[in-house]
Amino acid sequence: QVQLVQSGAEVKKPGASVKVSCKASGYTFTSYYIHWVRQAPGQGLEYMGWINPNNDDTKYIEKFQGRVTMTRDTSITAAYMELSSLRSDDTAVYYCVRLLCSGGHCYPDYWGQGTLVTVSS
Amino acid sequence: DILMTQSPSSLSASVGDRVTITCRASQGISNSLIWYQQKPGKAPKLLLYAASRLESGVPSRFSGSGSGTDCTLTISSLQPEDSATYYCQQYYNNPWTFGQGTKVEIK
Numbered sequence: 675q676v677q678l679v680q681s682g683a684e685v686k687k688p689g690a691s692v693k694v695s696c697k698a699s700g701y702t703f704t705s706y707y708i709h710w711v712r713q714a715p716g717q718g719l720e721y722m723g724w725i726n727p728n729n730d731d732t733k734y735i736e737k738f739q740g741r742v743t744m745t746r747d748t749s750i751t752a753a754y755m756e757l758s759s760l761r762s763d764d765t766a767v768y769y770c771v772r773l774l775c776s777g778g779h780c781y782p783d784y785w786g787q788g789t790l791v792t793v794s795s
Numbered sequence: 796d797i798l799m800t801q802s803p804s805s806l807s808a809s810v811g812d813r814v815t816i817t818c819r820a821s822q823g824i825s826n827s828l829i830w831y832q833q834k835p836g837k838a839p840k841l842l843l844y845a846a847s848r849l850e851s852g853v854p855s856r857f858s859g860s861g862s863g864t865d866c867t868l869t870i871s872s873l874q875p876e877d878s879a880t881y882y883c884q885q886y887y888n889n890p891w892t893f894g895q896g897t898k899v900e901i902k
Contacts, residue, residue, distance in 0.1 A: 709891070711891075718882070718893055718894075718895050718896050719839070719882060719884070719893040720893075721890045721891040721892065721893070723890075724889075733889065735890045769838055769839075777845075779827065779844060779845050779886075780886065781827075781829055781841075781844045781845070781886050782829070782841070782884075782886070782891075783841060783844075783850075785838040785839060785840075786838065787838055788838050
């Protein structure tokens with residue numbers, strides 16, 4: 675069965691970086707894009723960008739340009755999201771999400787369990 | 796970016812009630828819309844995609860309709876386990892954008 679298992683919670687100081695991992699299993703890792711979405715405590719969902727595990731192509735939304743880096747390691751079927759220059763408003767649960775393309779629609783079908791990143795001095 | 800406006804922001808209904816949540820897009824999105832259910836401390840769960848297609852394993856009391864700029868999620872007979880926050884999301888354009896959520900409580 676498809677699973678996306680993320681790394682554990684992190685506590686970071688302002689200005690530091692965090693790298694969240696997303697280990698995929700149960701499907702062909704290079705055949706599906708991985709997207710990243712975050713959710714601040716008690717807030718809604720915010721899109722961050724995507725990576726194509728097949729060729730390492732990435733696209734980030736403008737808000738995170740220069741601060742986010744998405745990578746993958748096909749040998750261990752894992753995707754990573756690194757966010758730098760952390761601020762308190764980066765405190766959120768970060769989710770990796772698999773993109774399924776079927777029947778003319780490309781939509782997110784599986785989510786990781788989420789990784790809480792807390793930024794605090 | 797496409798703005799998604801969900802209404803209402805919260806509602807309280809009784810078991811067995813019919814519940815409707817609306818999502819309006821700032822521009823046409825065809826039927827490229829998803830509805831999620833999210834419970835506290837959990838990842839969003841996919842309920843419907845392509846506005847009206849029920850994800851495998853989701854109870855048939857959930858249904859969706861609409862296209863263009865207006866879509867609707869209906870729960871035909873509300874159950875206690877449906878207490879959650881519901882989000883719409885458009886995938887017509889990147890970046891994906893989400894409604895602000897509707898919190899559904901059971902009276």
